[in-house]
Amino acid sequence: MTLSFISSSADMTLALGKAIGETVEPSTVIALDGDLGAGKTLLSRGIAGGLGVTTPVSSPTFTIVNEYEGGRIKMYHFDTYRLSDSYEFEAAGLDEYFGYGGLCVIEWSNIIDDILPEDSLRINIEGVSSSRTFEATGPDGKIGMLKNAAVKAGCEFI
Ligand SMILES: Nc1ncnc2c1ncn2[C@@H]1O[C@H](COP(=O)(O)OP(=O)(O)OP(=O)(O)O)[C@@H](O)[C@H]1O
Ligand SMILES: [Mg+2]
Secondary structure, eight states: OEEEEEEOSHHHHHHHHHHHHHHOOSSEEEEEEOSTTSSHHHHHHHHHHHHTOOSOOOOOTTTSEEEEOSSSSOEEEEEOTTOOSHHHHHHTTGGGGGGSSSEEEEETGGGGGGGSOTTOEEEEEEEETTEEEEEEEOOHHHHHHHHHHHHHHTOEEO
């Protein structure tokens, strides 16, 4: 299934993330793509907030993955920007996180596209100024969850 909608502000993207974090199920992989400054980290921050994580979320640039506890589900926040391919990801044992039962949120996921779980929720973000177009693909249940979150955040469907 696919879904497209627009977030018209940074606050709306945060609210979208929050609504996702409140309803996402354990063992979900959310694969985020989009250029520098698209809003991947902002969305991730919202998701962590919705899960109930109180630690501030920033890009895990030096570690590839940051782990957040204290929320409804454990969150593993990846930024694979500095990896060259999925081989490097696997060589570091990072694919094991997919089986930990938590929520994996992956920025720059296209770099490891070939080893992402088949049932990942893939979200591409594009835009200029304060408008961002979200295009998502994934299993019906996960797209349904995202759709409800987008409604709650006030996003406009296209
Ligand atoms: N509708 C919007 N949704 C998300 N971010 C927005 C929006 N409008 C403006 N912004 C701004 O865009 C920037 C998004 O930055 P963010 O760090 O989340 O991007 P990113 O995709 O993680 O970039 P990087 O690839 O460098 O990690 C923020 O400064 C945010 O305020
Ligand atoms: Mg980022």
